[in-house]
Each structure stands twice: as structure tokens, then as C-alpha cells.
Amino acid sequence: MSQPMKKSTYKSQRKAEAEKQEKQRKAMRKLFWAIGIVAVLGIIAALIFTPKPDPTAFEYDQLPILGKADAPVKIVEFGDYKCPSCAVFSQQIKPQIEKEYIESGKVALYFINFPFIGEDSTTAAIAAQSVYHQNNDAFWKYFDALYKNQQDEHTVWATPEYLVQLAKDNQIDVDLDLLKKDIEEGTYESEVNKHSKAANAAKVLSTPTLFINGEEFTGQFSDYAAIKKAIDEALAAGQSE
Structure with missing residues (x-):
């Protein structure tokens, strides 16, 4: 027969779970920031390196x-x-x-x-x-x-x-x-x-x-x-x- 969980043990597990979830949230935020930075850099690169239409390229x-x-x-x-x-x-x-x-x-x-x-x-x-x-x-x-x-x-x-x-x-x-x-x-x-x-x-x-x-x-x-x-x-x- 299983024994009731001690109150101190329960609190420790809840704390550990909360810390784990917080680490996961921080990791996801970092990932989103990284994706955002890459996207912004991509847009900047496109603006810099994409040739602009030449107004003297006459038809x-x-x-x-x-x-x-x-x-x-x-x-x-x-x-x-x-x-x-x-x-x-x-x-x-x-x-x-x-x-x-x-x-x-x-x-x-x-x-x-x-x-x-x-x-x-x-x-x-x-x-x-x-x-x-x-x-x-x-x-x-x-x-x-x-x-x-x-x-x-x-x-x-x-x-x-x-x-x-x-x-x-x-x-x-x-x-x-x-x-x-x-x-x-x-x-x-x-x-x-x-x-x-x-x-x-x-x-x-x-x-x-x-x-x-x-x-x-x-x-x-x-x-x-x-x-x-x-x-x-x-x-x-x-x-x-």
C-alpha cells in the first residue's frame, strides 16, 4: 500500500516543476528572439543587396x-x-x-x-x-x-x-x-x-x-x-x- 506523500516532498516537486517550466519559457523566448533577429537581418540584407530598378534601363x-x-x-x-x-x-x-x-x-x-x-x-x-x-x-x-x-x-x-x-x-x-x-x-x-x-x-x-x-x-x-x-x-x- 502506497504511503501518503510528505508535504515537504510535494512542495519540492512543485518547485522543481515550476523551475523546469520557467526554463522552458526562457528557452522559447530566446528561440523566438533568435528567429526574429534572423528575420530582421534577412530583410535588411534584402534591402541592401537587392538591385534597385535602374531608371535608365530604357525599354x-x-x-x-x-x-x-x-x-x-x-x-x-x-x-x-x-x-x-x-x-x-x-x-x-x-x-x-x-x-x-x-x-x-x-x-x-x-x-x-x-x-x-x-x-x-x-x-x-x-x-x-x-x-x-x-x-x-x-x-x-x-x-x-x-x-x-x-x-x-x-x-x-x-x-x-x-x-x-x-x-x-x-x-x-x-x-x-x-x-x-x-x-x-x-x-x-x-x-x-x-x-x-x-x-x-x-x-x-x-x-x-x-x-x-x-x-x-x-x-x-x-x-x-x-x-x-x-x-x-x-x-x-x-x-x-
Whole structure:
């Protein structure tokens, strides 16, 4: 027959059990703290080592292109069709780049809209995007026509009627009725807005702004010698890789 447990023995066992449970609780707290620390360190490491999106990693295949897509040097121009400086670049600098580098397959020129001068800057950009989506080659002819026929930046001149007539007068190879419809309905307004967001992400402050293989050209847009030097350096860098 079992004997009744002594009171002192019972208390000792209760104390031992309580101490055991407390040790287990402390061990679990330490484990949770360790797991928490590891998780926090993991998040910090991810923030530090995860590459951030590159704002100058342009979506070249979605932009108007002058030249060959596999050209080793890619130049992106941010421009506004109402910008007088962009007209200078179009008429004085672009032809030199085209003759010396684009025709030989060394450079491809791309264009991104950054319409900020007036409401009709956006209208002109929508018209140009309509032409681009119909015919990439026609885009560049229209691009030049817009700048050659550019009017005072302080007046509203890029109206739907003017933009369609300009395409007609310069024999731009597109469906003029579709062009008119795209302008009036703002078919490519969201695309133009996306271009503006890309400009903001790349911290573009003025037009024309050039990026050569993703690096902003910080010289004067009208200084062809400086642009040529930057292109040659980009070509040399590509050959050394």
C-alpha cells in the first residue's frame, strides 16, 4: 500500500516543476528572439543587396528607333516638340550623328517624349506616337517636319488640324484619318504620360537631354565635338568588355 506523500516532498516537486517550466519559457523566448533577429537581418540584407530598378534601363524595343537595334551605342533623346533647343538638335546635331555613326551601324537613336512647355506639347507627342505606331520610318520624317515647322513656344500651334495637315503636306506615309482619330481621342496619351514618368525617374530637367548607353550626357546638346567624344568613349568601352 502506497504511503501518503510528505508535504515537504510535494512542495519540492512543485518547485522543481515550476523551475523546469520557467526554463522552458526562457528557452522559447530566446528561440523566438533568435528567429526574429534572423528575420530582421534577412530583410535588411534584402534591402541592401537587392538591385534597385535602374531608371535608365530604357525599354528600347518600345521606342522609335533610327538605326539598327543591335548597334553597340544607344542614344536616347528626351524632347518636347515645342522646344526650340530640340529643334536645333534635330536640324544641326542629329544629321551629323546620323551620317557619322547611325548609317554605319555604330549608333541607334531613340526618342522619349518629355512634353512640358504647353498643352499642345502633349498633343504633338500624341500625334508623333500615332505616326510611330503606324510606321517607324515615317516617324522620323514627321519628327523632322515638326521641328522644321515649329512655331513660337509661347503660342498654341500644335492643334489636331495643324498636325494632320503637316503630315499631309510632308507626305508622311500613314493613314491620315487614323492619325486624326488618334489625336482627337488621345489614343496614345497614356503612353506619352509613361514617357514623362520615365523622364522624371531619370531626373531629366530640360530638353533635349541625351543618354548614351544609359549614362546622361552632361555637356552642351549643341556641342557636336563633345557628343562625338562621348560616343567614341562608349564604343571603346564596349570593345574592351
